[in-house]
Amino acid sequence: MRNKIIVVAGAMLFVLALGMVAQAQAPAKVAGTWTMTNQGRNGVVTNTLTITQDGGNIMGTMKPETGDALKLEAGTVTGNDVTFTVTRMGRNGEQKVVYKGTVTGDSMKGTFMQGQNSVDWSAKR
Numbered sequence: 001m002r003n004k005i006i007v008v009a010g011a012m013l014f015v016l017a018l019g020m021v022a023q024a025q026a027p028a029k030v031a032g033t034w035t036m037t038n039q040g041r042n043g044v045v046t047n048t049l050t051i052t053q054d055g056g057n058i059m060g061t062m063k064p065e066t067g068d069a070l071k072l073e074a075g076t077v078t079g080n081d082v083t084f085t086v087t088r089m090g091r092n093g094e095q096k097v098v099y100k101g102t103v104t105g106d107s108m109k110g111t112f113m114q115g116q117n118s119v120d121w122s123a124k125r
Contacts (some may be wrong), residue, residue: 025079028103033050034048034050034123035047036049036121037123038121038122039120046064046065047063049061050069053077057076058075060075070088071087072086080102080104082100082102082103083098085098086099099112100112106124107124108123110122
């Protein structure tokens with residue numbers, strides 16, 4: 001009888017642990033429209049992110065206040081961590097900019113590299 005209780009308790013702990021791991025790895029829900037801001041050379045820069053999501057993969061666009069929308073590339077969400085790349089035209093041609101951040105409910109914040117400088121960004125849904 002005691003062995004059966006130990007086996008059942010062990011099985012329950014195993015199932016509980018699997019559930020916690022699965023929940024921790026579930027991608028945050030980031031689909032929707034976000035207003036993204038960061039500090040630029042001439043003040044605050046605002047972009048509109050429009051994101052669609054398929055599990056841990058994200059796609060969409062980043063639309064600056066002026067200019068054409070840029071395509072989000074290589075977008076992923078793992079747990080609360082979000083990463084995507086945008087290709088911009090710079091002085092020396094195309095530049096890939098990698099955005100990394102963390103999702104908390106209806107807000108995101110993170111960094112991207114602009115030349116040798118790390119720039120903070122935030123977004124609200």
